[in-house]
Amino acid sequence: MAEAALRFMRLYARGFRNLERLDLEPGPRFNVLSGDNGAGKSNLLEALYLLGVGRSFRGAAKADMVRLDEDEATLEALLDSGTAPRRLGLRLPRRGSRRLLLDGKRPRSLAVWHAAVQVVLFHPGHLALSTGGSELRRAFLDRMLEQMSPSYASNLSCYTRALKSRNRLLKDETPDGRALLAYAEILAREGAELVRERATLVEELHPKAERAFEEISGAATKLELRYLPRVEGGEEQLREAIAASLSEDLRRGYTTQGPHLDDVTFTVSQVSARHYASQGQHRALVLSLKVAELDTLTKRVGRTPILLLDDVSSELDRSKSRRLFSLLARLGGQIFLTTTHPEFILLDEHRVDFEVKEGRVTPAR
Numbered sequence: 001m002a003e004a005a006l007r008f009m010r011l012y013a014r015g016f017r018n019l020e021r022l023d024l025e026p027g028p029r030f031n032v033l034s035g036d037n038g039a040g041k042s043n044l045l046e047a048l049y050l051l052g053v054g055r056s057f058r059g060a061a062k063a064d065m066v067r068l069d070e071d072e073a074t075l076e077a078l079l080d081s082g083t084a085p086r087r088l089g090l091r092l093p094r095r096g097s098r099r100l101l102l103d104g105k106r107p108r109s110l111a112v113w114h115a116a117v118q119v120v121l122f123h124p125g126h127l128a129l130s131t132g133g134s135e136l137r138r139a140f141l142d143r144m145l146e147q148m149s150p151s152y153a154s155n156l157s158c159y160t161r162a163l164k165s166r167n168r169l170l171k172d173e174t175p176d177g178r179a180l181l182a183y184a185e186i187l188a189r190e191g192a193e194l195v196r197e198r199a200t201l202v203e204e205l206h207p208k209a210e211r212a213f214e215e216i217s218g219a220a221t222k223l224e225l226r227y228l229p230r231v232e233g234g235e236e237q238l239r240e241a242i243a244a245s246l247s248e249d250l251r252r253g254y255t256t257q258g259p260h261l262d263d264v265t266f267t268v269s270q271v272s273a274r275h276y277a278s279q280g281q282h283r284a285l286v287l288s289l290k291v292a293e294l295d296t297l298t299k300r301v302g303r304t305p306i307l308l309l310d311d312v313s314s315e316l317d318r319s320k321s322r323r324l325f326s327l328l329a330r331l332g333g334q335i336f337l338t339t340t341h342p343e344f345i346l347l348d349e350h351r352v353d354f355e356v357k358e359g360r361v362t363p364a365r
């Protein structure tokens with residue numbers, strides 16, 4: 001087990017989705033949340049994820065997260081991070097803006113939050129990482145890098161703002177050439193940094209994901225990850241590519257070169273996973289990515305993040321499930337799993353079971 005692990009010691013929720021007033025004391029290792037469809041299991045994971053990253057995993061609007069008959073949702077958690085426990089708080093008023101509180105005070109920025117707590121989430125929608133469009137894979141890398149590096153978050157927001165402004169200009173009847181050039185300069189400078197960090201991250205994830213994939217599949221099937229930049233090279237090449245595509249960009253009304261169009265390719269036994277993998281293989285692939293994410297965050301941050309697994313074992317055959325759980329048992333750290341079938345969660349040790357029923361969470365008998 002890793003030397004240090006983050007751990008939610010206590011969780012309080014009020015007015016959040018369908019959850020009844022909640023005061024939960026999770027176990028230090030495996031927490032199995034079981035219940036019927038619609039019981040509130042994913043809602044509980046969403047609450048934990050929100051506290052972990054300050055935003056929703058379903059891209060949900062704030063008002064949707066507040067219980068229908070309430071005006072505000074509040075979440076609080078006591079977090080063990082090795083030293084003194086930290087208090088995380090989040091208030092979501094139906095109207096007005098979200099408020100984060102770290103040890104009772106507003107953090108100066110989201111980066112301060114990211115430095116205090118790290119979570120890794122798998123939920124069924126993440127299968128689209130291997131089956132869907134490239135924007136999901138970029139977002140996967142971007143969210144990870146934001147959790148690990150404050151400078152990445154500011155590079156990315158600089159890049160995104162310049163991209164938006166340039167795209168707006170490109171649609172003008174008579175665009176200002178000097179402004180276009182100035183934005184291109186920002187895109188080249190910040191963009192090269194994004195490419196560098198993302199490519200390095202993919203290299204770091206690759207052997208870890210490969211190992212996890214082999215272990216979950218139980219066969220010598222090779223998973224490969226490759227970062228695929230739209231423009232090869234560094235800042236200079238990016239600057240040239242953007243300059244060279246100016247007339248094309250003007251015709252199309254958007255920026256056609258740059259890391260906002262980069263991708264990551266996954267190949268399984270040398271064929272593209274996106275088009276050829278089975279449902280179970282996609283699931284094994286995305287789970288391997290999550291294991292690699294956890295491993296990488298542990299190395300870079302110096303402690304094991306909290307792992308949230310929503311409906312993880314459906315679609316995996318029994319032997320894949322068994323191998324996944326033995327891998328999880330080795331990872332260490334605190335893990336929350338939801339399931340409609342607790343008997344499918346093939347874990348015996350260090351396990352605490354909770355029942356979720358119509359928004360009420362109770363220790364299982």
Ligand SMILES: Nc1ncnc2c1ncn2[C@@H]1O[C@H](COP(=O)(O)OP(=O)(O)OP(=O)(O)O)[C@@H](O)[C@H]1O
Nearest residue numbers: 017018037038039040041042043064065066067068
């Ligand atoms: N703001 C809200 N107020 C009240 N109820 C809500 C709110 N948002 C969602 N719900 C309800 O919460 C219920 C539980 O949703 P959740 O996704 O947590 O179920 P689940 O236990 O994960 O089920 P499944 O096994 O199908 O994944 C849904 O029936 C939904 O209608």
Ligand SMILES: [Mg+2]
Nearest residue numbers: 041042310311
């Ligand atoms: Mg669910």
